[in-house]
Amino acid sequence: MARQAQIGVTGLAVMGRNLARNFARHGHTVAVHNRTATRTRELVAEFGHEGDFVPAESARDFVAALERPRRLVIMVKAGAPTDAVIDEFAPLLEPGDMIMDGGNAHFEDTRRREAALRERGLHFVGCGISGGEEGALLGPSIMPGGSAESYRALGPLLESISAKVDGEPCCAHIGPDGAGHFVKMVHNGIEYADMQLIAESYDLLRRVAGYAPDRIADIFRKWNTGRLDSYLIEITAEVLAHNDAATGGPFVDIVADRAEQKGTGRWTVQTALDLGVPVSGIAEAVFARSLSGHNELRAAARELPGPERPELHPDDAARFTENVEQALYASKIVAYAQGWHLIQAGSKEYGWDIDRASVAAIWRGGCIIRARFLDEIRAAYGGERAPVTLLADPGFAEALRAAQNAWRHVVATATELGVPAPGFSAALAYYDALRAGRLPASLVQGLRDYFGAHTYERTDRDGSFHTLWGDDRGERPA
Numbered sequence: 001m002a003r004q005a006q007i008g009v010t011g012l013a014v015m016g017r018n019l020a021r022n023f024a025r026h027g028h029t030v031a032v033h034n035r036t037a038t039r040t041r042e043l044v045a046e047f048g049h050e051g052d053f054v055p056a057e058s059a060r061d062f063v064a065a066l067e068r069p070r071r072l073v074i075m076v077k078a079g080a081p082t083d084a085v086i087d088e089f090a091p092l093l094e095p096g097d098m099i100m101d102g103g104n105a106h107f108e109d110t111r112r113r114e115a116a117l118r119e120r121g122l123h124f125v126g127c128g129i130s131g132g133e134e135g136a137l138l139g140p141s142i143m144p145g146g147s148a149e150s151y152r153a154l155g156p157l158l159e160s161i162s163a164k165v166d167g168e169p170c171c172a173h174i175g176p177d178g179a180g181h182f183v184k185m186v187h188n189g190i191e192y193a194d195m196q197l198i199a200e201s202y203d204l205l206r207r208v209a210g211y212a213p214d215r216i217a218d219i220f221r222k223w224n225t226g227r228l229d230s231y232l233i234e235i236t237a238e239v240l241a242h243n244d245a246a247t248g249g250p251f252v253d254i255v256a257d258r259a260e261q262k263g264t265g266r267w268t269v270q271t272a273l274d275l276g277v278p279v280s281g282i283a284e285a286v287f288a289r290s291l292s293g294h295n296e297l298r299a300a301a302r303e304l305p306g307p308e309r310p311e312l313h314p315d316d317a318a319r320f321t322e323n324v325e326q327a328l329y330a331s332k333i334v335a336y337a338q339g340w341h342l343i344q345a346g347s348k349e350y351g352w353d354i355d356r357a358s359v360a361a362i363w364r365g366g367c368i369i370r371a372r373f374l375d376e377i378r379a380a381y382g383g384e385r386a387p388v389t390l391l392a393d394p395g396f397a398e399a400l401r402a403a404q405n406a407w408r409h410v411v412a413t414a415t416e417l418g419v420p421a422p423g424f425s426a427a428l429a430y431y432d433a434l435r436a437g438r439l440p441a442s443l444v445q446g447l448r449d450y451f452g453a454h455t456y457e458r459t460d461r462d463g464s465f466h467t468l469w470g471d472d473r474g475e476r477p478a
Protein backbone atom coordinates (compact mmCIF):
# COMPACT_ATOMS: atom_id res chain seq x y z
CA MET A 1 0.00 0.00 0.00
CA ALA A 2 1.23 3.52 -0.89
CA ARG A 3 2.61 5.74 1.86
CA GLN A 4 -0.16 7.55 3.79
CA ALA A 5 0.19 11.19 4.83
CA GLN A 6 -1.16 12.66 8.06
CA ILE A 7 -1.93 15.92 6.33
CA GLY A 8 -1.99 17.34 2.82
CA VAL A 9 -1.33 20.84 1.54
CA THR A 10 -2.65 22.04 -1.80
CA GLY A 11 -1.48 25.43 -3.02
CA LEU A 12 2.30 25.61 -2.86
CA ALA A 13 3.08 29.29 -3.37
CA VAL A 14 5.05 31.07 -0.63
CA MET A 15 2.68 30.26 2.24
CA GLY A 16 1.62 26.73 1.32
CA ARG A 17 5.13 25.59 0.45
CA ASN A 18 6.52 26.78 3.76
CA LEU A 19 3.62 25.38 5.78
CA ALA A 20 4.17 22.00 4.12
CA ARG A 21 7.88 22.17 4.96
CA ASN A 22 7.02 23.15 8.55
CA PHE A 23 4.74 20.08 8.89
CA ALA A 24 7.46 17.87 7.41
CA ARG A 25 10.18 19.32 9.63
CA HIS A 26 7.98 18.41 12.61
CA GLY A 27 7.94 14.78 11.60
CA HIS A 28 4.57 14.68 9.85
CA THR A 29 4.22 12.95 6.50
CA VAL A 30 2.80 15.60 4.16
CA ALA A 31 1.05 15.11 0.84
CA VAL A 32 1.74 18.08 -1.43
CA HIS A 33 -0.20 19.26 -4.46
CA ASN A 34 -0.49 22.38 -6.60
CA ARG A 35 -2.62 23.22 -9.63
CA THR A 36 0.57 23.80 -11.61
CA ALA A 37 2.60 20.67 -10.96
CA THR A 38 5.99 22.33 -11.42
CA ARG A 39 5.61 23.94 -7.97
CA THR A 40 5.10 20.47 -6.44
CA ARG A 41 8.16 19.08 -8.20
CA GLU A 42 10.29 22.09 -7.23
CA LEU A 43 9.29 21.76 -3.59
CA VAL A 44 10.28 18.11 -3.44
CA ALA A 45 13.49 18.70 -5.42
CA GLU A 46 14.62 21.60 -3.24
CA PHE A 47 13.36 20.59 0.18
CA GLY A 48 12.60 16.88 -0.03
CA HIS A 49 15.49 16.17 2.34
CA GLU A 50 13.74 18.13 5.13
CA GLY A 51 11.11 15.48 5.80
CA ASP A 52 8.62 13.04 4.39
CA PHE A 53 6.72 14.49 1.41
CA VAL A 54 4.26 12.59 -0.77
CA PRO A 55 3.97 14.53 -4.03
CA ALA A 56 0.74 14.24 -6.00
CA GLU A 57 0.03 15.67 -9.43
CA SER A 58 -3.71 14.96 -9.57
CA ALA A 59 -6.47 15.74 -7.08
CA ARG A 60 -7.36 12.04 -6.95
CA ASP A 61 -3.77 10.97 -6.11
CA PHE A 62 -3.55 13.73 -3.51
CA VAL A 63 -6.72 12.59 -1.73
CA ALA A 64 -5.68 8.93 -2.00
CA ALA A 65 -2.40 9.77 -0.23
CA LEU A 66 -4.17 11.00 2.93
CA GLU A 67 -4.89 8.78 5.92
CA ARG A 68 -8.51 8.76 7.16
CA PRO A 69 -10.17 10.90 8.32
CA ARG A 70 -8.45 13.06 5.74
CA ARG A 71 -6.93 16.40 6.68
CA LEU A 72 -6.51 18.63 3.69
CA VAL A 73 -5.14 22.18 3.87
CA ILE A 74 -5.91 24.69 1.12
CA MET A 75 -3.42 27.56 0.71
CA VAL A 76 -4.53 29.31 -2.47
CA LYS A 77 -5.72 32.79 -3.37
CA ALA A 78 -8.77 33.82 -1.35
CA GLY A 79 -12.15 34.17 -3.08
CA ALA A 80 -13.13 32.32 -6.25
CA PRO A 81 -9.90 30.21 -6.38
CA THR A 82 -10.72 28.81 -2.92
CA ASP A 83 -14.24 27.88 -4.05
CA ALA A 84 -12.77 26.27 -7.19
CA VAL A 85 -10.40 24.14 -5.11
CA ILE A 86 -13.18 23.12 -2.68
CA ASP A 87 -15.39 22.17 -5.63
CA GLU A 88 -12.57 20.05 -7.02
CA PHE A 89 -11.76 18.20 -3.80
CA ALA A 90 -15.02 17.89 -1.87
CA PRO A 91 -16.52 15.26 -4.23
CA LEU A 92 -13.45 13.08 -3.61
CA LEU A 93 -13.83 13.17 0.19
CA GLU A 94 -15.92 11.11 2.63
CA PRO A 95 -17.98 12.05 5.67
CA GLY A 96 -15.74 12.96 8.60
CA ASP A 97 -12.94 14.30 6.38
CA MET A 98 -11.64 17.82 7.02
CA ILE A 99 -10.83 20.68 4.70
CA MET A 100 -8.90 23.52 6.28
CA ASP A 101 -8.66 26.84 4.43
CA GLY A 102 -5.57 28.71 5.63
CA GLY A 103 -5.95 31.63 3.20
CA ASN A 104 -7.16 35.09 4.07
CA ALA A 105 -10.83 34.31 3.40
CA HIS A 106 -13.66 36.61 4.35
CA PHE A 107 -15.40 35.10 7.38
CA GLU A 108 -18.79 35.28 5.66
CA ASP A 109 -17.41 33.11 2.84
CA THR A 110 -16.14 30.72 5.49
CA ARG A 111 -19.56 30.56 7.13
CA ARG A 112 -21.15 29.80 3.76
CA ARG A 113 -18.59 27.11 2.91
CA GLU A 114 -18.78 25.54 6.36
CA ALA A 115 -22.56 25.26 6.20
CA ALA A 116 -22.51 23.79 2.68
CA LEU A 117 -19.82 21.21 3.50
CA ARG A 118 -21.45 20.30 6.83
CA GLU A 119 -24.52 19.25 4.81
CA ARG A 120 -22.23 16.77 3.05
CA GLY A 121 -20.78 15.46 6.32
CA LEU A 122 -17.44 17.25 5.83
CA HIS A 123 -15.73 19.48 8.36
CA PHE A 124 -14.66 22.84 7.02
CA VAL A 125 -12.15 24.76 9.10
CA GLY A 126 -11.56 28.40 8.22
CA CYS A 127 -8.18 29.08 9.73
CA GLY A 128 -6.36 32.38 10.06
CA ILE A 129 -2.61 32.05 9.67
CA SER A 130 -0.28 34.96 10.30
CA GLY A 131 3.45 35.34 10.08
CA GLY A 132 4.05 35.70 6.37
CA GLU A 133 6.47 33.52 4.46
CA GLU A 134 8.98 33.19 7.30
CA GLY A 135 6.32 32.55 9.94
CA ALA A 136 4.76 29.80 7.85
CA LEU A 137 8.10 27.99 7.88
CA LEU A 138 9.38 28.72 11.37
CA GLY A 139 6.13 28.95 13.33
CA PRO A 140 3.09 31.09 12.57
CA SER A 141 0.24 32.18 14.79
CA ILE A 142 -2.70 29.94 13.91
CA MET A 143 -6.39 30.80 14.42
CA PRO A 144 -8.60 27.85 13.49
CA GLY A 145 -12.39 28.08 13.46
CA GLY A 146 -14.70 25.17 12.69
CA SER A 147 -16.11 22.46 14.91
CA ALA A 148 -14.59 21.34 18.21
CA GLU A 149 -14.43 17.84 16.73
CA SER A 150 -12.27 19.02 13.83
CA TYR A 151 -9.98 20.81 16.27
CA ARG A 152 -9.44 17.56 18.17
CA ALA A 153 -8.11 16.02 14.95
CA LEU A 154 -6.28 19.03 13.48
CA GLY A 155 -5.27 20.91 16.63
CA PRO A 156 -2.30 18.74 17.66
CA LEU A 157 -0.74 19.03 14.19
CA LEU A 158 -1.33 22.77 14.04
CA GLU A 159 -0.03 23.31 17.55
CA SER A 160 3.11 21.36 16.69
CA ILE A 161 4.01 23.73 13.83
CA SER A 162 2.91 26.99 15.45
CA ALA A 163 5.15 29.53 17.14
CA LYS A 164 5.71 28.95 20.86
CA VAL A 165 5.92 31.58 23.59
CA ASP A 166 7.06 30.40 27.01
CA GLY A 167 6.44 26.87 25.73
CA GLU A 168 2.78 27.61 24.87
CA PRO A 169 1.66 27.10 21.26
CA CYS A 170 0.40 30.18 19.42
CA CYS A 171 -2.59 28.23 18.21
CA ALA A 172 -6.00 27.77 19.82
CA HIS A 173 -9.49 26.86 18.68
CA ILE A 174 -11.20 30.22 18.22
CA GLY A 175 -14.81 29.10 17.81
CA PRO A 176 -17.24 27.60 15.30
CA ASP A 177 -17.56 28.27 11.55
CA GLY A 178 -16.07 31.69 10.61
CA ALA A 179 -14.63 32.63 14.03
CA GLY A 180 -11.02 31.91 13.02
CA HIS A 181 -11.15 34.00 9.88
CA PHE A 182 -12.99 36.77 11.71
CA VAL A 183 -10.22 36.97 14.29
CA LYS A 184 -7.56 36.88 11.56
CA MET A 185 -9.36 39.74 9.82
CA VAL A 186 -9.29 41.80 13.02
CA HIS A 187 -5.61 40.89 13.44
CA ASN A 188 -4.94 42.39 10.02
CA GLY A 189 -7.05 45.46 10.83
CA ILE A 190 -4.95 46.04 13.94
CA GLU A 191 -1.85 45.42 11.79
CA TYR A 192 -2.99 48.31 9.54
CA ALA A 193 -3.55 50.62 12.55
CA ASP A 194 -0.22 49.67 14.13
CA MET A 195 1.68 50.33 10.88
CA GLN A 196 -0.09 53.66 10.36
CA LEU A 197 0.87 54.81 13.87
CA ILE A 198 4.46 53.74 13.27
CA ALA A 199 4.49 55.57 9.93
CA GLU A 200 3.13 58.73 11.58
CA SER A 201 5.80 58.51 14.29
CA TYR A 202 8.48 58.26 11.61
CA ASP A 203 6.99 61.21 9.69
CA LEU A 204 6.90 63.40 12.80
CA LEU A 205 10.44 62.50 13.81
CA ARG A 206 11.60 63.26 10.29
CA ARG A 207 9.63 66.43 9.55
CA VAL A 208 9.23 67.99 12.99
CA ALA A 209 12.31 66.78 14.87
CA GLY A 210 14.36 66.92 11.66
CA TYR A 211 16.03 63.54 12.11
CA ALA A 212 17.44 61.48 9.22
CA PRO A 213 16.16 57.91 8.64
CA ASP A 214 19.22 56.22 10.18
CA ARG A 215 18.81 58.27 13.35
CA ILE A 216 15.12 57.40 13.47
CA ALA A 217 16.10 53.76 13.01
CA ASP A 218 18.20 54.06 16.19
CA ILE A 219 15.21 55.55 18.03
CA PHE A 220 12.97 52.65 16.98
CA ARG A 221 15.71 50.21 17.97
CA LYS A 222 15.75 51.79 21.42
CA TRP A 223 11.96 51.77 21.66
CA ASN A 224 12.07 48.09 20.85
CA THR A 225 13.87 47.43 24.12
CA GLY A 226 10.96 48.89 26.12
CA ARG A 227 7.20 48.58 26.33
CA LEU A 228 6.83 49.01 22.54
CA ASP A 229 8.87 45.84 21.97
CA SER A 230 7.24 44.21 18.94
CA TYR A 231 7.99 42.70 15.56
CA LEU A 232 6.71 45.76 13.67
CA ILE A 233 8.90 48.18 15.66
CA GLU A 234 11.87 45.84 15.16
CA ILE A 235 11.46 45.70 11.38
CA THR A 236 10.77 49.45 11.19
CA ALA A 237 14.32 49.98 12.47
CA GLU A 238 15.61 47.56 9.82
CA VAL A 239 13.75 49.24 6.96
CA LEU A 240 14.74 52.76 8.04
CA ALA A 241 18.40 51.80 8.40
CA HIS A 242 18.50 50.23 4.94
CA ASN A 243 20.17 52.12 2.11
CA ASP A 244 19.15 51.70 -1.50
CA ALA A 245 21.86 49.89 -3.46
CA ALA A 246 21.26 51.86 -6.67
CA THR A 247 21.35 55.39 -5.22
CA GLY A 248 23.14 54.89 -1.91
CA GLY A 249 20.37 56.97 -0.28
CA PRO A 250 17.82 55.87 2.32
CA PHE A 251 15.63 53.08 0.99
CA VAL A 252 12.55 54.80 2.45
CA ASP A 253 13.17 57.79 0.16
CA ILE A 254 13.28 55.74 -3.00
CA VAL A 255 10.08 53.76 -2.39
CA ALA A 256 6.94 55.29 -3.97
CA ASP A 257 4.73 56.68 -1.21
CA ARG A 258 1.61 54.75 -2.21
CA ALA A 259 0.59 52.01 0.23
CA GLU A 260 -1.32 49.10 -1.23
CA GLN A 261 -3.85 46.80 0.39
CA LYS A 262 -5.25 43.41 -0.35
CA GLY A 263 -8.52 43.92 1.50
CA THR A 264 -8.50 42.55 5.04
CA GLY A 265 -8.22 46.04 6.61
CA ARG A 266 -11.15 47.23 4.51
CA TRP A 267 -13.17 44.14 5.50
CA THR A 268 -12.47 44.92 9.16
CA VAL A 269 -13.88 48.41 8.81
CA GLN A 270 -16.88 47.25 6.74
CA THR A 271 -17.67 44.60 9.36
CA ALA A 272 -17.25 47.10 12.18
CA LEU A 273 -19.70 49.45 10.45
CA ASP A 274 -22.20 46.59 10.15
CA LEU A 275 -21.79 45.69 13.83
CA GLY A 276 -21.79 49.33 14.97
CA VAL A 277 -18.31 49.18 16.49
CA PRO A 278 -16.14 52.34 16.28
CA VAL A 279 -12.78 51.19 14.94
CA SER A 280 -11.60 54.67 13.99
CA GLY A 281 -7.89 53.82 14.24
CA ILE A 282 -8.21 51.00 11.72
CA ALA A 283 -10.50 53.10 9.50
CA GLU A 284 -7.99 55.97 9.45
CA ALA A 285 -5.25 53.53 8.51
CA VAL A 286 -7.30 52.15 5.60
CA PHE A 287 -8.16 55.69 4.45
CA ALA A 288 -4.52 56.81 4.77
CA ARG A 289 -3.46 54.00 2.41
CA SER A 290 -6.28 54.90 0.05
CA LEU A 291 -5.38 58.62 0.11
CA SER A 292 -1.74 57.83 -0.59
CA GLY A 293 -2.75 56.24 -3.90
CA HIS A 294 -4.79 59.20 -5.17
CA ASN A 295 -2.02 60.77 -7.26
CA GLU A 296 -4.31 63.13 -9.12
CA LEU A 297 -5.91 64.51 -5.97
CA ARG A 298 -2.54 64.88 -4.31
CA ALA A 299 -1.07 66.69 -7.32
CA ALA A 300 -4.07 69.05 -7.44
CA ALA A 301 -3.68 69.91 -3.74
CA ARG A 302 0.13 70.13 -3.56
CA GLU A 303 0.35 73.91 -3.74
CA LEU A 304 -2.44 74.59 -1.24
CA PRO A 305 -1.34 76.74 1.72
CA GLY A 306 -0.15 75.31 5.02
CA PRO A 307 1.52 76.68 8.14
CA GLU A 308 5.06 78.01 8.41
CA ARG A 309 7.38 75.35 9.80
CA PRO A 310 9.59 76.60 12.62
CA GLU A 311 12.76 74.64 13.27
CA LEU A 312 12.82 72.73 16.52
CA HIS A 313 15.71 73.37 18.89
CA PRO A 314 17.77 70.15 19.37
CA ASP A 315 16.70 70.00 23.04
CA ASP A 316 13.08 70.33 21.97
CA ALA A 317 13.61 67.62 19.35
CA ALA A 318 14.82 65.20 22.02
CA ARG A 319 11.81 65.98 24.22
CA PHE A 320 9.52 65.71 21.21
CA THR A 321 10.91 62.23 20.52
CA GLU A 322 9.96 61.15 24.04
CA ASN A 323 6.50 62.60 23.51
CA VAL A 324 6.10 60.67 20.26
CA GLU A 325 6.92 57.45 22.12
CA GLN A 326 4.15 58.22 24.64
CA ALA A 327 1.69 59.14 21.90
CA LEU A 328 2.51 55.99 19.97
CA TYR A 329 1.99 53.77 23.00
CA ALA A 330 -1.28 55.48 23.99
CA SER A 331 -2.65 55.37 20.43
CA LYS A 332 -1.63 51.73 20.14
CA ILE A 333 -3.62 50.90 23.29
CA VAL A 334 -6.65 52.59 21.70
CA ALA A 335 -6.23 50.66 18.41
CA TYR A 336 -6.05 47.34 20.25
CA ALA A 337 -9.00 48.29 22.49
CA GLN A 338 -11.05 48.93 19.34
CA GLY A 339 -9.94 45.62 17.82
CA TRP A 340 -10.91 43.69 20.94
CA HIS A 341 -14.26 45.48 21.03
CA LEU A 342 -14.88 44.25 17.47
CA ILE A 343 -13.95 40.69 18.43
CA GLN A 344 -16.38 40.87 21.33
CA ALA A 345 -19.15 42.22 19.08
CA GLY A 346 -18.54 39.58 16.38
CA SER A 347 -18.49 36.84 18.97
CA LYS A 348 -21.84 38.00 20.35
CA GLU A 349 -23.45 38.50 16.94
CA TYR A 350 -22.48 35.06 15.64
CA GLY A 351 -22.59 33.13 18.94
CA TRP A 352 -18.91 32.19 18.81
CA ASP A 353 -17.99 32.59 22.49
CA ILE A 354 -14.47 33.76 21.64
CA ASP A 355 -12.02 33.76 24.54
CA ARG A 356 -10.41 37.20 24.28
CA ALA A 357 -7.50 36.29 26.58
CA SER A 358 -6.71 33.33 24.35
CA VAL A 359 -6.60 35.57 21.25
CA ALA A 360 -4.03 37.78 23.00
CA ALA A 361 -2.07 34.68 24.01
CA ILE A 362 -1.79 33.26 20.48
CA TRP A 363 -0.83 36.65 19.02
CA ARG A 364 2.20 36.89 21.31
CA GLY A 365 4.29 34.91 18.84
CA GLY A 366 4.45 34.08 15.15
CA CYS A 367 2.15 36.80 13.83
CA ILE A 368 2.87 40.23 12.38
CA ILE A 369 1.51 42.14 15.42
CA ARG A 370 3.36 40.04 17.99
CA ALA A 371 4.31 42.34 20.82
CA ARG A 372 5.33 42.31 24.43
CA PHE A 373 2.22 44.19 25.50
CA LEU A 374 -0.06 41.34 24.37
CA ASP A 375 0.95 39.71 27.67
CA GLU A 376 -0.82 42.59 29.40
CA ILE A 377 -3.90 42.30 27.19
CA ARG A 378 -4.03 38.61 27.97
CA ALA A 379 -3.82 39.36 31.69
CA ALA A 380 -6.53 42.04 31.37
CA TYR A 381 -9.00 39.61 29.78
CA GLY A 382 -7.86 36.60 31.76
CA GLY A 383 -8.86 37.98 35.16
CA GLU A 384 -12.06 37.46 37.14
CA ARG A 385 -13.85 40.35 35.46
CA ALA A 386 -12.95 41.34 31.91
CA PRO A 387 -12.80 45.12 31.46
CA VAL A 388 -15.64 46.64 29.40
CA THR A 389 -12.92 48.31 27.34
CA LEU A 390 -9.20 47.70 27.44
CA LEU A 391 -8.81 51.41 28.22
CA ALA A 392 -10.38 50.79 31.63
CA ASP A 393 -7.95 48.05 32.62
CA PRO A 394 -5.96 49.55 35.52
CA GLY A 395 -2.56 49.00 33.87
CA PHE A 396 -3.57 50.55 30.55
CA ALA A 397 -5.55 53.35 32.25
CA GLU A 398 -2.37 54.29 34.14
CA ALA A 399 -0.33 54.33 30.90
CA LEU A 400 -2.97 56.55 29.28
CA ARG A 401 -2.93 58.86 32.29
CA ALA A 402 0.84 59.17 32.12
CA ALA A 403 0.74 59.85 28.37
CA GLN A 404 -1.82 62.68 28.52
CA ASN A 405 0.38 65.75 28.05
CA ALA A 406 2.73 64.13 25.60
CA TRP A 407 -0.06 62.65 23.47
CA ARG A 408 -1.93 65.96 23.28
CA HIS A 409 1.29 67.86 22.57
CA VAL A 410 2.13 65.56 19.65
CA VAL A 411 -1.36 65.84 18.11
CA ALA A 412 -1.35 69.62 18.63
CA THR A 413 2.15 69.98 17.16
CA ALA A 414 1.27 67.84 14.15
CA THR A 415 -1.83 69.97 13.55
CA GLU A 416 0.03 73.23 14.08
CA LEU A 417 2.84 72.30 11.71
CA GLY A 418 0.62 70.70 9.08
CA VAL A 419 1.96 67.15 9.38
CA PRO A 420 -0.92 64.68 8.95
CA ALA A 421 -1.35 62.38 11.93
CA PRO A 422 -4.82 60.83 11.41
CA GLY A 423 -4.02 57.76 13.51
CA PHE A 424 -2.83 59.71 16.54
CA SER A 425 -5.66 62.25 16.23
CA ALA A 426 -8.39 59.62 15.83
CA ALA A 427 -7.08 57.65 18.79
CA LEU A 428 -7.10 60.73 21.00
CA ALA A 429 -10.57 61.77 19.81
CA TYR A 430 -11.89 58.27 20.58
CA TYR A 431 -10.36 58.41 24.04
CA ASP A 432 -11.81 61.85 24.75
CA ALA A 433 -15.23 60.88 23.37
CA LEU A 434 -15.42 57.77 25.56
CA ARG A 435 -14.49 59.68 28.69
CA ALA A 436 -16.80 62.65 27.99
CA GLY A 437 -19.67 63.09 30.45
CA ARG A 438 -21.95 64.44 27.71
CA LEU A 439 -21.56 64.12 23.96
CA PRO A 440 -23.02 66.47 21.36
CA ALA A 441 -24.98 63.47 20.08
CA SER A 442 -27.90 65.12 21.91
CA LEU A 443 -27.84 67.93 19.33
CA VAL A 444 -27.67 65.40 16.49
CA GLN A 445 -30.80 63.77 17.91
CA GLY A 446 -32.50 67.16 18.13
CA LEU A 447 -31.70 67.89 14.48
CA ARG A 448 -32.93 64.48 13.38
CA ASP A 449 -36.16 65.05 15.22
CA TYR A 450 -36.51 68.52 13.66
CA PHE A 451 -36.15 67.53 10.03
CA GLY A 452 -37.41 63.97 10.09
CA ALA A 453 -39.50 63.44 13.24
CA HIS A 454 -37.04 60.69 14.12
CA THR A 455 -37.81 61.10 17.87
CA TYR A 456 -35.41 61.20 20.81
CA GLU A 457 -35.11 59.90 24.36
CA ARG A 458 -34.88 62.16 27.39
CA THR A 459 -32.38 62.02 30.23
CA ASP A 460 -35.10 62.39 32.89
CA ARG A 461 -37.90 60.04 31.72
CA ASP A 462 -38.30 56.73 29.89
CA GLY A 463 -39.83 56.58 26.43
CA SER A 464 -39.42 58.25 23.03
CA PHE A 465 -40.52 61.79 22.28
CA HIS A 466 -41.09 64.16 19.39
CA THR A 467 -41.22 67.95 19.47
CA LEU A 468 -43.77 69.64 17.18
CA TRP A 469 -41.12 71.88 15.59
CA GLY A 470 -43.40 73.33 12.90
CA ASP A 471 -46.28 73.93 15.30
CA ASP A 472 -46.30 75.09 18.92
CA ARG A 473 -43.06 73.22 19.79
CA GLY A 474 -44.90 71.21 22.37
CA GLU A 475 -43.56 67.76 23.12
CA ARG A 476 -45.49 64.56 22.50
CA PRO A 477 -44.65 60.96 23.48
CA ALA A 478 -43.78 59.12 20.27
Ligand SMILES: NC(=O)C1=CN([C@@H]2O[C@H](COP(=O)(O)OP(=O)(O)OC[C@H]3O[C@@H](n4cnc5c(N)ncnc54)[C@H](OP(=O)(O)O)[C@@H]3O)[C@@H](O)[C@H]2O)C=CC1
Pocket residue numbers: 010011012013014015016034035036039075076077078080081082084085102103104105129130131132133
Ligand atom coordinates in the same frame (compact mmCIF):
# COMPACT_ATOMS: atom_id res chain seq x y z
N1 LIG B 1 1.70 35.91 1.59
C1 LIG B 1 1.46 36.14 2.88
O1 LIG B 1 2.26 36.75 3.60
C2 LIG B 1 0.21 35.62 3.50
C3 LIG B 1 -0.79 35.05 2.72
N2 LIG B 1 -1.89 34.54 3.31
C4 LIG B 1 -2.95 33.93 2.50
O2 LIG B 1 -2.53 32.60 2.16
C5 LIG B 1 -3.03 32.23 0.88
C6 LIG B 1 -1.86 31.82 -0.01
O3 LIG B 1 -1.01 32.95 -0.13
P1 LIG B 1 0.31 32.93 -1.03
O4 LIG B 1 1.12 31.74 -0.67
O5 LIG B 1 0.91 34.29 -0.90
O6 LIG B 1 -0.20 32.62 -2.49
P2 LIG B 1 -1.12 33.47 -3.49
O7 LIG B 1 -2.19 34.18 -2.74
O8 LIG B 1 -0.24 34.25 -4.38
O9 LIG B 1 -1.80 32.27 -4.31
C7 LIG B 1 -1.06 31.47 -5.20
C8 LIG B 1 -1.52 30.03 -5.10
O10 LIG B 1 -2.93 29.94 -5.41
C9 LIG B 1 -3.08 28.95 -6.43
N3 LIG B 1 -4.27 29.24 -7.22
C10 LIG B 1 -4.68 30.43 -7.68
N4 LIG B 1 -5.85 30.31 -8.35
C11 LIG B 1 -6.17 28.98 -8.34
C12 LIG B 1 -7.25 28.22 -8.84
N5 LIG B 1 -8.25 28.79 -9.50
N6 LIG B 1 -7.24 26.89 -8.63
C13 LIG B 1 -6.24 26.31 -7.94
N7 LIG B 1 -5.19 26.97 -7.42
C14 LIG B 1 -5.16 28.29 -7.61
C15 LIG B 1 -1.81 29.06 -7.22
O11 LIG B 1 -1.64 27.94 -8.02
P3 LIG B 1 -0.70 28.01 -9.35
O12 LIG B 1 0.69 27.84 -8.85
O13 LIG B 1 -1.19 26.90 -10.17
O14 LIG B 1 -0.94 29.36 -9.98
C16 LIG B 1 -0.80 29.15 -6.08
O15 LIG B 1 -0.58 27.92 -5.49
C17 LIG B 1 -3.80 33.45 0.36
O16 LIG B 1 -5.16 33.28 0.63
C18 LIG B 1 -3.23 34.61 1.17
O17 LIG B 1 -4.16 35.66 1.34
C19 LIG B 1 -2.04 34.53 4.67
C20 LIG B 1 -1.09 35.07 5.47
C21 LIG B 1 0.10 35.71 4.97
Ligand SMILES: O=C(CO)[C@H](O)[C@H](O)COP(=O)(O)O
Pocket residue numbers: 104129130131132188191260261262263264265368
Ligand atom coordinates in the same frame (compact mmCIF):
# COMPACT_ATOMS: atom_id res chain seq x y z
O1 LIG C 1 -2.18 38.38 6.38
C1 LIG C 1 -1.11 38.92 6.39
C2 LIG C 1 -0.27 38.99 7.62
O2 LIG C 1 -0.95 38.65 8.74
C3 LIG C 1 -0.62 39.63 5.16
O3 LIG C 1 0.68 40.05 5.29
C4 LIG C 1 -1.60 40.69 4.83
O4 LIG C 1 -2.40 40.16 3.77
C5 LIG C 1 -1.05 41.98 4.32
O5 LIG C 1 -2.16 42.75 3.99
P1 LIG C 1 -2.08 43.98 2.99
O6 LIG C 1 -1.46 43.44 1.72
O7 LIG C 1 -3.51 44.38 2.82
O8 LIG C 1 -1.23 45.01 3.66
